[in-house]
Every structure is written in C-alpha cells, then in structure tokens.
Amino acid sequence: MARTLSCVPVMAWPPFDSPCLTPPPDEAGPLGPCAHCQVRHLAVCSVLTHEEMHALDAEASSQLLGPGAVLARQGDPRRHVFTVVRGALRMVRLAADGRRQVAGFALPGDFVGLSGSPTYRHDVEALGETELCRFGIDAMRRLGERYPQLREKLFERACVELDSARDQMMALARMNPIERMADFLLKLAAREARAGNPGPMVALPMPRADIADHLGLTVETVSRCLTTLRGKGLIAVPETYRIEILDFAGLESLRAA
Amino acid sequence: MARTLSCVPVMAWPPFDSPCLTPPPDEAGPLGPCAHCQVRHLAVCSVLTHEEMHALDAEASSQLLGPGAVLARQGDPRRHVFTVVRGALRMVRLAADGRRQVAGFALPGDFVGLSGSPTYRHDVEALGETELCRFGIDAMRRLGERYPQLREKLFERACVELDSARDQMMALARMNPIERMADFLLKLAAREARAGNPGPMVALPMPRADIADHLGLTVETVSRCLTTLRGKGLIAVPETYRIEILDFAGLESLRAA
DNA sequence: CGTTTTCTTGAGATCAGTCAATGGCTGTGG
DNA sequence: CCACAGCCATTGACTGATCTCAAGAAAACG
16 A cells, blocks of 8 residues: 655545654655655644644654664653654553553554653653654644644544553453453554554564563563464464464454453 | 632632533532522533633533433443533443443543543443533534633543553553552542542442452452551541541552552 | 341462573674 | 574463452341
C-alpha cells in the first residue's frame, strides 16, 4: 500500500486519523517535499488545511533517535508531545524498588504524551532506530484554540486511549498469562493491519522483558507462553523479534473477555 | 464545609472543576433554585456563564436511581453522559465466562461516559440511592462547538482519567494485594478530601466483591487484606461500609510505586 | 424473627514467580 | 578468522503467594 506525501487533506492514515500525523516513510525517505507547495512539511494531518499545516510546521521539529534513547523522563516538566514516524517507543514507569511497568508501546502513527499532569508520568524511550515529530505543548494549545477541529481530534484520541487503557486493566486483572499473551499478539496484529500491513506476520519491536512488564508477567512466563502457543500450533516464531499467527480464530478463542 | 448553590462562576468544585458539574447536595436538597435568577439549574459548571448554563439545562435531565439500578449496558448505543450528584456508580465489564472487572467507581462530582466507542464499554450501575444529571451526547457535542471552554475541560478531564487508568494498570500489574488495598483506600480518602470531606473516615459505598473485581483480587483476599491492615494498626473498620485510616504515612509506605 | 446475602476465617490446591543453568546471538579484540 | 564476553531468550526445578473450596459469623432484609 504505497503512500504519497501530501499536504492536502488525505485519507485517514491508520491506526486512526489523528492530528499532527506525520506521514509514514516511503522509498524516498520518511519526510519529503509537499506535493502541493514543495515545502517539506513536518506535520501532516488529515484534518488540517494546507495553511494550518504550515502553522504546525513552525512549531514542530523532527527527531531521529537511536535504540534506548530517552525522550522524556518520568517527573520531567511535560513540554512536548510526539508522533511516531518510524520505529517504536515504550512508555515505562519504574518504581523505587525496581518494579517496572510498561504502560504501552507507540508504533508509527501513534500519538504520545497525552496526560493531565504537568510532568511526564512515564519514561519514554526509543525501542530501535526511531523517527518522530515533536510539538511543544504550548504551541499545541495555541493551535487548538485556533483550529477547533484539532482540539476535537485530540479529545477523541484521548478517549480512544482511555478505552484501550481500560481494556488493558481487564487483561491485567482477570486474564491468565496465556490469555494476556494471545490478547497482546492480536492487538499488535490489529495495529499492523490498520497501519496497512495486514497478514499473519507480526513484528515484535520490543524485547521479552518489555512484553513481560507490559503484561504484568516475568520474562520466563512470557517465554513459556510463546512456547505453549507454538506448541498448540497457533503461532510460529521464525525470529526472536517476529511472530507469525497461524490460527487467528484459535488465538481469539483464548482471549476470553 | 457548607456550599451554596449558585449559577455564577463558582470556585472549582472538587474533585476538579469539571464541566457540567451539578452542585453537591445541601440541607435543602441536592438541587435548589439558582441564587442569581431563581431558576433551578440542573447543570452548574464553574467554567460556564449563567447564559451557558441555561443552555445546558435545556439538554440535561435529573435522575434518581435505587441501588443496583442500571444506567447503561455494555454494548448499548452510547447516547448519554452523566455526572454524579449524590451516591455512587460502578463501571463493570463482564466476560462471557463470568469473570468480572470493575473499571472504576464514580463518586459525587465525577463524570461518567467518556469513551471513543459508539457503544458503552461497561455496565454502569448505581451502588446505593444515587442522583445524577444526564446529558445527551449530541447535545454535548453541540454545546462543545458553541462553548470552546467546555470542550477544553472535557479534554482535560479525559486526560486525567487516562492518567488514573494508567496508574491502575501499574497497581494491577505489579502490586501485591496489600499494596493494592492500601493504594485503593488512600485514593478513596484523597477523593473524599478533594470533595471537601477530609479526615480519616472513608466511606466504602461498594461491597467487597466490587473492591475485589476492581483490584483484580478475590473477595476472600480483600477481606484478609483489611484484616491484615487492621492488625497492623493502620486502619479501623467500625462498620462494613466504612473504614478509618489510623496511619496515613503507614499506608503510604505500603503502596510502593 | 427467620431467611438470605455478605463478610470473615481456615485448609488445601494451583498457577505463576524465583532461582539456576543452558544455549544462541552480537560485537569486540586478539 | 576465531575466541571470548555480554546480553537475551529459553528451559527446568522448586517455592510460595493467591485462589479455590468450605464453613461459620455477621449483617441486611422482609
């Protein structure tokens, strides 16, 4: 599914038509000149006009991060929000005694940084080589005042995140490890599908420890679950960081909820 | 802390200055005439002008519910949002096999119904005799277009909910039962304090089973935790539905996060 | 006042965690 | 090119926290 860079309203770019969406990479590189005005927009958003995107561009900056790079630290003043262009991020909370919780992963097209707090509530770290678009919170707020659609989209996005967080609560509270694993893999697959990459192959851009800390398990249990699912013929694990879903219905039947 | 009903911008009413906030009950009853214009407003909101509240009133309706009454069913079309005036609500998700998850409780002043889904994602049920204010989603949207502050407040509220949901994820994933219980009791106390009722006495408007399903535990474990906390002298349980916090610092030290 | 529901307590079972060892992959340096 | 170190994933054996099951006590309800 080839994509073209454009500054005119484009079709909604998966996983949903989020504001300030940077276009996905293409052969020429992740960010090319606008087909409309030849300017290299940083901010492309399906709900914004050409003019509005120029306004956003003035406030946005592009960043390229190496594996493990830290965008934000838990407790730091919350000055920016981000959209992932390429790669992946993890949102991590670390307790004083070392207990770790991965609140979520941000994949290309995802929006990171929505919060009601004046400080970041998680560490935000790059999982691999990751490219993203950064906006100042204040700039965002100003633009929200000027372009009501932007604010509306942000609100919708926050609500979708809320739904997703509550789903995860159900998983953490009431599912056993196998079910959580099945649920997690299916969610990843669904996100890839919405991003235009349907099919049984699913990338796992994060190490096992991150999956474990996301699902409230240990690394060992994650590993055992993958082995079990493989044994049941539901998935294959051709590479450590890639799985193939062999039986979608079978996985679905595991995640009872 | 006596409160007076008013239709002019009032001080933020805890737990936060949310839109469409109905005033707390006073001796004269939960909803009295507006001191400004003698109209009995249904919708009082700290960010709205008198005129705007009249507009909201036209869209709002008051409801009184008995214990166990159902406001919304998981899967029903999402047509309304609610604010709790008096009493309490629970948001429940029920899996096909009977597993149950209480996503949260709504106390007076709380806003219920934010979601990105066209259908309700939880059953919403009254815990005791509960009074609330109901708004149509469409009306809400129209008002949001007319009064940008309203939309902004809704957005902030969604972000706060999001933070809170992620906190709960950490609790469910990485805390043991005692820690979850301590965390839960302290959160309840904090909400009561923000609602103008500080102090060691905390009402538990929900049965043990709801606490258990909220914390991902069993009823038995909840009961045992309360006994343990009592044994440590951190709390007292004078009545089944009321606890007294004897040692805030001690409880705090338990919820490592 | 009896019935029903809810809460508490106890004893045993089980599932996931802990600890420990092995194996594979990667990058470095000889 | 190979040897080694470090990291990560996997597997196994064991432990123990929490659930399950069961009974009794207390509270709510009619």
